[in-house]
Amino acid sequence: MADSTPNEPSPADPAAAWRGRRRRQDHGTKREAVIRSAARAFDQRGYHNTSLDDIAAALGVTKPTIYYYVANKKQLLFECFLAGLEPIRNALRRAEQTPGSGRDRLREVIRDYALAIASEYGWCMVRAEHQDLGPELSAQVRALKSEIDRGIRRLLQAGINDGSIAVADTRLAAFAIAGALNWIAHWYRSGRSLTSEDVAEAFVQFLEHGFAPRADSDQGRRAGRPG
Amino acid sequence: MADSTPNEPSPADPAAAWRGRRRRQDHGTKREAVIRSAARAFDQRGYHNTSLDDIAAALGVTKPTIYYYVANKKQLLFECFLAGLEPIRNALRRAEQTPGSGRDRLREVIRDYALAIASEYGWCMVRAEHQDLGPELSAQVRALKSEIDRGIRRLLQAGINDGSIAVADTRLAAFAIAGALNWIAHWYRSGRSLTSEDVAEAFVQFLEHGFAPRADSDQGRRAGRPG
Numbered sequence: 001m002a003d004s005t006p007n008e009p010s011p012a013d014p015a016a017a018w019r020g021r022r023r024r025q026d027h028g029t030k031r032e033a034v035i036r037s038a039a040r041a042f043d044q045r046g047y048h049n050t051s052l053d054d055i056a057a058a059l060g061v062t063k064p065t066i067y068y069y070v071a072n073k074k075q076l077l078f079e080c081f082l083a084g085l086e087p088i089r090n091a092l093r094r095a096e097q098t099p100g101s102g103r104d105r106l107r108e109v110i111r112d113y114a115l116a117i118a119s120e121y122g123w124c125m126v127r128a129e130h131q132d133l134g135p136e137l138s139a140q141v142r143a144l145k146s147e148i149d150r151g152i153r154r155l156l157q158a159g160i161n162d163g164s165i166a167v168a169d170t171r172l173a174a175f176a177i178a179g180a181l182n183w184i185a186h187w188y189r190s191g192r193s194l195t196s197e198d199v200a201e202a203f204v205q206f207l208e209h210g211f212a213p214r215a216d217s218d219q220g221r222r223a224g225r226p227g
Numbered sequence: 228m229a230d231s232t233p234n235e236p237s238p239a240d241p242a243a244a245w246r247g248r249r250r251r252q253d254h255g256t257k258r259e260a261v262i263r264s265a266a267r268a269f270d271q272r273g274y275h276n277t278s279l280d281d282i283a284a285a286l287g288v289t290k291p292t293i294y295y296y297v298a299n300k301k302q303l304l305f306e307c308f309l310a311g312l313e314p315i316r317n318a319l320r321r322a323e324q325t326p327g328s329g330r331d332r333l334r335e336v337i338r339d340y341a342l343a344i345a346s347e348y349g350w351c352m353v354r355a356e357h358q359d360l361g362p363e364l365s366a367q368v369r370a371l372k373s374e375i376d377r378g379i380r381r382l383l384q385a386g387i388n389d390g391s392i393a394v395a396d397t398r399l400a401a402f403a404i405a406g407a408l409n410w411i412a413h414w415y416r417s418g419r420s421l422t423s424e425d426v427a428e429a430f431v432q433f434l435e436h437g438f439a440p441r442a443d444s445d446q447g448r449r450a451g452r453p454g
Contacts, residue, residue: 103439156438166440172429173438175414176407183406202399210437211383211400212330213393 014040015059031069032083033059036120039080043123047077047132077128078137084121085144088113092151102159107204109155113181114203118196122185149174177207241267242286258296259310260286263347266307270350274304274359304355305364311348312371315340319378329386334431336382340408341430345423349412376401404434 014033037058041050052073056063070076091112095105117125130138152174159165167173180203188199241260264285268277279300283290297303318339322332344352357365379401386392394400407430415426 106438159438163440165438166436167438168432169429172426173433175410176430176433177438179407179410179413180403181406182410183402186406187402199399202396203403206394206400206403206437208437208439209393210433210435211333211386211392211394211404212435212441213390214439214441 018059018061027069034066034069035076035079035083038076039083039121039124042077042080042128043120047073047128052076074132074134074137077124078133078141080121080124081128081141082144084116084119084125085148087116088148089144092148092155095151095155101162101164102155102157103164103208106152106155106159106165107208109152110177110181110204110207111200113178114184114200115196117181117184118188118190118199120190122188126182126185149178152177180207245286245288254296261293261296262303262306262310265303266310266347266351269304269307269355270347274300274355279303301359301361301364304351305360305368307348307351308355308368309371311343311346311352312375314343315375316371319375319382322378322382328389328391329382329384330391330435333379333382333386333392334435336379337404337408337431337434338427340405341411341427342423344408344411345415345417345426347417349415353409353412376405379404407434 014037017030017033034055038050038055041055041058045054050073052063052066055076056066059065066076070079088109091109095109098105098108116122130141133141153170156165156167156170156173160167160170184199184203188194188196190196241264244257244260261282265277265282268282268285272281277300279290279293282303283293286292293303297306315336318336322336325332325335343349357368360368380397383392383394383397383400387394387397411426411430415421415423417423
């Protein structure tokens with residue numbers, strides 16, 4: 001937090017939403033700051049070891065202020081999950097509306113998926129436990145995850161149909177892709193030498209081509225024949 | 228457990244180790260039965276919801292009998308982790324001693340890794356939390372996981388050296404491979420239409436070739452040129 005400018009709210013410091021000239025920030029910005037701050041705290045200390053007091057303190061506000069934006073800690077965890085998922089859902093929506101081969105469109109979704117998991121929301125998206133959310137929110141999480149899974153399978157199938165993708169089973173391929181990407185939350189820590197963009201690019205390449213060398217990448221791209 | 232034969236100990240029923248003609252089973256077999264039964268219980272009910280009494284009851288023995296084989300529940304979780312890891316460590320040892328390209332040897336390790344994660348030990352290997360183990364056993368788990376990671380990276384590097392593998396970064400490729408495989412523990416349930424062998428075969432194929440079609444698989448295998 002030391003490197004942020006007090007008057008400019010930035011991703012680096014959610015507390016800035018309550019400071020200086022920006023005191024009259026709109027509700028949406030402040031709510032986002034609460035969620036971002038919570039995501040960071042859950043990631044660092046775990047959900048059970050983080051209180052709403054901790055989150056309020058990190059933002060320099062009181063606990064009632066937090067309650068103005070979310071009903072309880074459970075909902076806060078759910079909002080963190082949603083915030084992390086949003087760019088993936090947007091990427092899938094864009095992919096559905098964009099012309100191009102299934103492979104080209106899947107590549108873009110994988111890139112945004114990797115960036116989302118490598119973000120501060122990655123922990124909430126992958127490592128938060130369903131039992132922490134209670135049955136109702138947990139069911140919503142399952143439905144949203146299933147929506148992402150179906151979106152990836154649709155792109156795989158579109159690629160199979162247009163000859164740009166060759167997988168034997170879209171369900172298992174979607175699980176392999178999601179598994180490789182979700183696992184990023186287990187090992188990636190930001191602020192080290194590897195940027196989230198580096199990770200995203202490496203994962204796009206690996207998931208597209210695997211570990212086998214390409215005989216001829218241009219040829220491979222044109223041919224569209226399953227091996 | 229209904230479909231097992233009382234006198235024949237089988238993977239389907241660890242309790243058989245204490246029954247009938249086999250009463251004088253050796254210590255190793257019974258210990259293994261305790262560990263297998265625990266792995267199954269942890270997977271089904273979670274670690275915190277399973278007591279040593281539950282495990283003893285499932286085996287038809289008393290709790291002191293369990294203590295004859297393991298010191299406590301924590302050690303039991305660690306033993307489940309070890310039992311699941313053993314086939315992967317064996318596969319890596321075999322790979323180190325076997326001639327052949329890096330790609331061929333990595334393929335065999337991936338197959339055994341997938342089978343291990345799809346086994347009843349998968350939950351303990353992937354989803355058990357480090358904090359449940361305490362600092363000492365947790366450090367051992369980290370060391371063992373790191374051993375597997377290094378083994379996979381060595382095979383990737385061997386394949387790069389002999390031209391059978393093309394990845395830009397062995398560390399990230401090893402994370403992608405492990406992530407896809409570890410995630411199997413999140414979605415796979417045995418006893419349905421998909422066997423663990425089906426899953427292993429599909430994952431070997433996907434991780435080797437990705438979702439892009441191969442221009443010519445034979446050519447690709449011989450060429451060894453990174454794309």
